[in-house]
Amino acid sequence: MIAPDGRVVMISGANRGIGLAIATNLYSAGFCLSLGARDDTGLKNIIKEWDKSRVLVCRYDALDKESHTAWINSTVSNFGRLDGLVNNAGIWKNFSVFDESGDEEDLDLMWAVNVKSPVSLTKNALPHLRKSGVGRVVNVASLAGKAVFGSEVGYSMTKFALVALSHAIRQGGWDDGVRCTALCPGYVATDLTSSVESMPLEEMTSPHDLAELVKTILCLSNTASVAELVVNCRPDIVA
Ligand SMILES: NC(=O)c1ccc[n+]([C@@H]2O[C@H](COP(=O)([O-])OP(=O)(O)OC[C@H]3O[C@@H](n4cnc5c(N)ncnc54)[C@H](OP(=O)(O)O)[C@@H]3O)[C@@H](O)[C@H]2O)c1
Numbered sequence: 001m002i003a004p005d006g007r008v009v010m011i012s013g014a015n016r017g018i019g020l021a022i023a024t025n026l027y028s029a030g031f032c033l034s035l036g037a038r039d040d041t042g043l044k045n046i047i048k049e050w051d052k053s054r055v056l057v058c059r060y061d062a063l064d065k066e067s068h069t070a071w072i073n074s075t076v077s078n079f080g081r082l083d084g085l086v087n088n089a090g091i092w093k094n095f096s097v098f099d100e101s102g103d104e105e106d107l108d109l110m111w112a113v114n115v116k117s118p119v120s121l122t123k124n125a126l127p128h129l130r131k132s133g134v135g136r137v138v139n140v141a142s143l144a145g146k147a148v149f150g151s152e153v154g155y156s157m158t159k160f161a162l163v164a165l166s167h168a169i170r171q172g173g174w175d176d177g178v179r180c181t182a183l184c185p186g187y188v189a190t191d192l193t194s195s196v197e198s199m200p201l202e203e204m205t206s207p208h209d210l211a212e213l214v215k216t217i218l219c220l221s222n223t224a225s226v227a228e229l230v231v232n233c234r235p236d237i238v239a
Pocket residue numbers: 012013014015016017018019037038039060061062063088089090091092113140141142143184185186187188189190191192193
């Protein structure tokens with residue numbers, strides 16, 4: 001696996017869960033990282049032993065569009081280039097059309113964080129990713145972006161949309177070397193699944209295994225495009 005040669009990757013929601021696992025893995029592999037988090041002071045504390053010449057921490061709030069442009073601009077002015085974007089930050093809220101679970105505000109919030117913010121970050125990042133010639137976008141979607149599980153459809157709708165965005169990025173960016181992968185995991189052992197009762201955390205996919213896959217995707221050459229990567233911890237029908 002070759003890659004680094006100074007490659008710079010942005011990761012949203014890098015302060016915990018899957019995002020932090022990806023950041024830790026990519027840092028060990030030698031990437032330069034620009035880490036986005038709502039609470040950047042907390043993240044600065046987590047990575048205080050890391051080589052600051054390879055790591056930048058910026059404020060990123062999915063609901064504050066100005067923080068998106070500011071984060072991208074700071075990244076490019078600090079490192080002089082941008083080669084990868086991992087749209088990881090996301091939320092789950094219960095929303096069903098069959099009962100009173102969730103209201104429209106929950107749906108709007110999931111739409112804003114899980115879809116509109118990756119759209120905005122991608123639009124801002126694309127000129128730099130095209131310039132890179134080996135630009136990569138990894139969208140952390142979900143198995144719920146490949147299939148609908150039960151009546152809690154709100155989250156699934158946003159993740160289907162993120163998978164659609166991923167295909168559009170891959171097709172539209174292709175000629176300039178931009179490749180995009182929709183990563184679609186089932187249950188992953190993080191805070192997001194801590195209240196799941198149907199499966200113990202130790203039987204769920206580890207965020208570290210996902211991080212290893214993200215590193216591989218980022219290191220692949222332009223002639224090995226992975227459009228979707230479905231990862232599961234149980235034998236669902238879809239994967
Ligand atoms: N865990 C699973 O089973 C699973 C399965 C499939 C896909 N996913 C997806 O994987 C991604 C990461 O999830 P996770 O399991 O690591 O969840 P997590 O531990 O709950 O972490 C969620 C991350 O998203 C960030 N975030 C949430 N709202 C934000 C906002 N408004 N602005 C900026 N950042 C925000 C959080 O930041 P704060 O710390 O500031 O809240 C945190 O860094 C999500 O997109 C999720 O949908 C998770």
